[in-house]
Amino acid sequence: MVLSDRSTGKPKNNQAGRKSHGERRPRQPLKPGLEARIAATRILSAVVDRKTSLDGMLDSEHGNPAYLPLNEADRGLVKAILQSALRHLPRIDAIIAGMLDNPLPEGARSLHHLLVVAAAQMLYLDVPDHSAVDLAVEQANGDPRSRRFAKLVNAILRRIGREKEDLLAAVDDLPCMPDWFMQRLEAVYGQEHALAIAASQLQPPTIDLTVKSDAAGWAERLGGQVLPTGTVRLDRFRGAITTLEGFEDGVWWVQDAAAAIPAKLFGDLHGKRVADLCAAPGGKTAQLVLAGGDVVAVEQSKSRVKRLESNLARLDLPAETRCVDLLTIGADDSFDAILLDAPCSSTGTTRRHPDVLWTKDAADIAKLAALQEKLLRHAVTLLKPGGRLVFSNCSIDPSEGEEIIDRLLVDFPDLRLLPIVPEDWPGLEAAITPKGEFRTTPAMLAEQGGLDGFYAAIVAKI
Template sequence: MVLSSDTKNKAFNKDGKRSGKRPTDSRPHDSAPAKPGFAARAAATKILAAVIDRKTPLDGMLDAEGGNPAYKTLGESDRALVRAILNSALRHLPRIEATISSLLDSPLPEGARALHHVLVVGAAQMLYLDVPDHSAVDLAVEQANRDPRNRRFAKLVNAILRRIGREKQDILEKVAGVPAMPAWFLSRLEAAYGASAALEISETQLEPAAIDLTVKSDVEGWAKRLNGVVLPTGGVRLAAFEGSIPSLEGFGEGEWWVQDAAASIPAKLFGSLAGKRVVDLCAAPGGKTAQLILAGAKVTALDQSANRLKRLSGNLARLGFEAETVVADMSKYQPDELFDAALLDAPCSSTGTTRRHPDVLWTKGPEDVAKLAGLQGRLLRHALTLVKPGGVVVFSNCSLDPEEGEDLVARLLAETDSVERVPVAAGDWPGLEAAISPLGAFRTTPDMLPLADGFASGLDGFYAVVLRRRS
């Protein structure tokens, strides 16, 4: 029966329909004003449904201008709450679903997806956010009452969520062993890294991403000024703080830019770039472009989106940097003169960025990984034609899946004699030796880079390899 264990709602039969005497209908009229906070929960539920059921990326729906209509109507504090609910719900989704299932004698009725999302949003607030239980319960019940599909389940919503509130600590302990990622991806991690490492990655990605900076100069000085710590990558990681990034010292003066520690690695693998012509393929938003310029290269930044290149130019302007920008599909791009080097940070499944993009594992699947790996292979082969004989291409992406990294490069090298690997020396990266593979490629995982208390540990999952075009 679709009933809450130990708190069975006698108003329902096994089909979820009302049985016996109809209980008093205490639901609000649809025309009655909604309770404070209702709009935020309703928006979170709609967006969660779009992510899980329709595989819609979260970032676009949370865009202040072009995002979800329900989200755009909210004030900033409610928008912040929606973001917090969604991030918590998506990070902990398997555990939340396991909790809900454990409180039901049988699964929810087929097609009751709207009810499922209401329960997930309510449970996420109660288990993982500092939201009063009574608010989460009351507003979830109101959501059910205001939705014709869910009205008959309002008492069930109330019973399940109230039980979660009463048994919160026991529930959290019971589901702590449930891997916090979908089975399809966990199995791929186990195959690539082993079961123990896969679970460690799964646990690490539950924590929000840290704020890392790449600075122009005086790394130690900026770490002290901003209450940060110097990382093995040469960047600065900030301690937790309240406020906005633009309000920090040095932002307006262009002394640094935000860039995850792992994302800063590929541009540092070229060696000396002074005076060299380098093309940054798929360049926007421009963090790696700025690194190449800082290293002394004459940079051409290429992207197929004019709007993204406009944003890149704005970011470079704040930093006092300039680059030639080219709007083009890189797979068809043919320069007038070959470059000394090329950076290809290729479009990928982004499975290494789940700390900051927790929707990725719910909007992607194995078929997406395979499709993107095929695209990356084509782009990499073309990138190698854009450099002079003896020129270097650094290929990277933010995927944890070897199909988009190690396997792709091994296949390329097996198919052609015109390209060779340039191994990265672990000794050149103190503190990150574990990220250098036996073949000399970079492979970071979210469970790497443990730091002292006060600073978030971990970094994005990245793959990067240096390839040379033979003469």
């Protein structure tokens, strides 16, 4: 017998009020913006607790599963939240800790990250306080691990909203870097310079372009300035790089001012056979080609070689590319000039990559320094007598720069350091060490927007 619902006259299931076998309640839609906050919290956890690179998780095709379903606006919000949270993490942590009578339980890491994400919006972004608070409480209630702390979340965040200015003033002198790294910086650069480096990473990164020619002309066209390196730095540009004049024609490429220095140290390369041994994404390769070199660009990763070739094609610059481990290149395949911009800890790039200091530690720096030295010791065997090699990286730790070169010169008596002359680099004289090596830090050129930390040295084979 089929029963019918009197109000509709439609057949009525005799299991009314119950879910049939296999049936699930439809999922209630989340509040607008909540998915973005959940994604930001999960990604922050991956960075801080599991030391996962932020760039990979924000990849538009292969990123974090919580990030990929978001629309472009929410993706932009997630990036902004994470950048702010990671840049200011020690200060945010201090503010939250100061509001707790007792530390959060060991198992409450997800709650801590939820609070950091909300606080970053309230303290450093243009997100209305009520929105950040409401969504954080909703997020806490929706997570079984954090549900019992929802009232605490509400209380802490409302207090942050009320006392924002005083709270920020109270932590203003706290360096936004991990203690272990600040100690290393102070030991090398002294306290004043170390604090300046820490402060520099709080500034938004600039957009720098290396142009094929006429830097002054392109600076005028694009609304920028020419730096001492010859780099064109754009002023307050926030749009899509691909829409700028000159992109499609391949007359310039994006490259931090400091990253443009190592290739410039060779000078004229006409008639020279040149190797760029860690070549992707290709900015330095392009510089070497423009300097007149017959360039072989070496990269181990297939995907990075593809990116390298794509960039060179846009720039219409010829170079031989090889997808190979540089350690397998034999001494019979020798070069007049070699650039080894080696993989490193990237501690000089925290303006652009604030996750670096939370995904790396002292052990990582030591491991990467050992790899760099191994690569460098092989690279010098590929250098012809009379040839020059430039060794560089974007670390600001001497164990990944000066100390490696010192050991190399002791063990290879046919090599000598070619000192860089400060007078050849007006405006960057302070970046030349007493021995004649390049050592930029993010605190340099501060009035013009700063630059990445870089090390570079020239060695010649006798």
